[in-house]
Amino acid sequence: xxxxxxxxxxxxxxxxxxxxxxxxxxxxxxxxxxxxxxxxxxxxxxxxxxxxxxxxxxxxxxxxxxxxxxxxxxxxxxxxxxxxxxxxxxxxxxxxxxxxxxxxxxxxxxxxxxxxxxxxxxxxxxxxxxxxxxxxxxxxxxxxxxxxxxxxxxxxxxxxxxxxxxxxxxxxxxxxxxxxxxxxxxxxxxxxxxxxxxxxxxxxxxxxxxxxxxxxxxxxxxxxxxxxxxxxxxxxxxxxxxxxxxxxxxxxxxxxxxxxx
Numbered sequence: 557x558x559x560x561x562x563x564x565x566x567x568x569x570x571x572x573x574x575x576x577x578x579x580x581x582x583x584x585x586x587x588x589x590x591x592x593x594x595x596x597x598x599x600x601x602x603x604x605x606x607x608x609x610x611x612x613x614x615x616x617x618x619x620x621x622x623x624x625x626x627x628x629x630x631x632x633x634x635x636x637x638x639x640x641x642x643x644x645x646x647x648x649x650x651x652x653x654x655x656x657x658x659x660x661x662x663x664x665x666x667x668x669x670x671x672x673x674x675x676x677x678x679x680x681x682x683x684x685x686x687x688x689x690x691x692x693x694x695x696x697x698x699x700x701x702x703x704x705x706x707x708x709x710x711x712x713x714x715x716x717x718x719x720x721x722x723x724x725x726x727x728x729x730x731x732x733x734x735x736x737x738x739x740x741x742x743x744x745x746x747x748x749x750x751x752x753x754x755x756x757x758x759x760x761x762x763x764x765x766x767x768x769x770x771x772x773x774x775x776x777x778x779x780x781x782x783x784x785x786x787x788x789x790x791x792x793x794x795x796x797x798x799x800x801x802x803x804x805x806x807x808x809x810x811x812x813x814x815x816x817x
Contacts, residue, residue, distance in 0.1 A: 558630035558763065561595035561616065563588055567624030582652055583615050588624060589647040594761060596630055602766030602789060606678035630763070642754075644761045649787070661783035664793065668777050673806050674793040676786060683769060683791070685812035686739055690716035695807065696738035697721045698728060698755070699773070700747050704796070708742065708773070708803075715804035725750035732765065740807060742794075745774040745781070753784050760789045769810050773798075 563571070570580050571588050580588075590603055597616075604612055619625045649657065664674045686693065695712050699705040700723045712719040720738070722731045725747055732738075741759070745752035752772060759765045771792040772785050785793065791810050794802060807813075 559597050559627045560630045561591045561597070561600070561625045561627050563592050563595075564624055564626055566622070567619070568592075570624060582650065584619060584622075584624070586650055586653065587612075587615055587619060589650070591625060593647050594644065595625070596763040596766075598763040599761060599766045602760050605682055605767065605789065605791075608682050644757065646757075646787075657783065657787055661779060661786055664782050664786060665777065665779050668782065668793055668795050672795050672798060673802055674782075675806065675809050676791050679789070679791050680810055680812075683767075683810070683812065688739070688813070690804075690808075690813065691718070693740075693807075693811065693813070694718045694720070694736065694738045695740050695742060696731065697742045697773075698723075698747070698752070699742075699744045700724065701744075704744070711798075711800040711803050714800050715807075717804075717807070724748060725755055728755065738768070740769040740771065740811060742771050742773045745772060745776050753781075753788060756785065756788045756790060771806060771810060 567588050569575055570577055571585065571592065586604075587600070590600055600616075601609055601612060616625065616627075620627065660676075660678075664676075667674045695717045697705065697708050697712065697719055699708055699721060702723075705721050705723060709719050709721055720731070720735065722728050726749055743752045743755060747755075752774065756770055756772070759768060759770060769791045770789070771794060772790045773794050773796065774781070775796040777795055782793065792806050794806055
């Protein structure tokens, strides 16, 4: 059963900087901060994908035992849309997490310059392996440039994957609502009615899609952009131009699929 967590008065007091509490462990402060911004269990798992679901569940039970949070059954999910509204604001990162993210972004930037792709290993480590062949795997390509969309679609088909494409943010919600859920989203950053970072933020804030694997497909390799994507929960990066082999390798590693020989 899906549940939603809320911070109690005891938990809010523990988070209040005016209280000057020094006895609240990092794991608790991180969770309390995220719950205060939206506490659906699947959203928390999407935000904290670098930790196992079991670990997150254990920490949540501990916070309940400490009377810092309360749980209630999740209600009906709201209709989702990826255009016409601003992405939700995330709470500021804790100092420890901010320093770690900065280091990871530097490593990711160097890796992208060297090889053209990067896997967010801490997040991917806790994704469940997809027990499907590429021929049974649906990839959703979000790309507005007609040539790039045709090229990406062709390469995905050559790699053996099923593929469907959308070219605008406003079409993404309809595609996800009306068609079967994809196994992975390849998300372009620059779109005519939004950008990939905003879409990623909205996906990670949606209980239904918070844990959906997302790989950014982009020509933007500035450190700030890489940092932003990783902070929002990207599972990987591929820079343009790219090859069929590169595309298949990244998708296979993120979904943990055995390669076809």
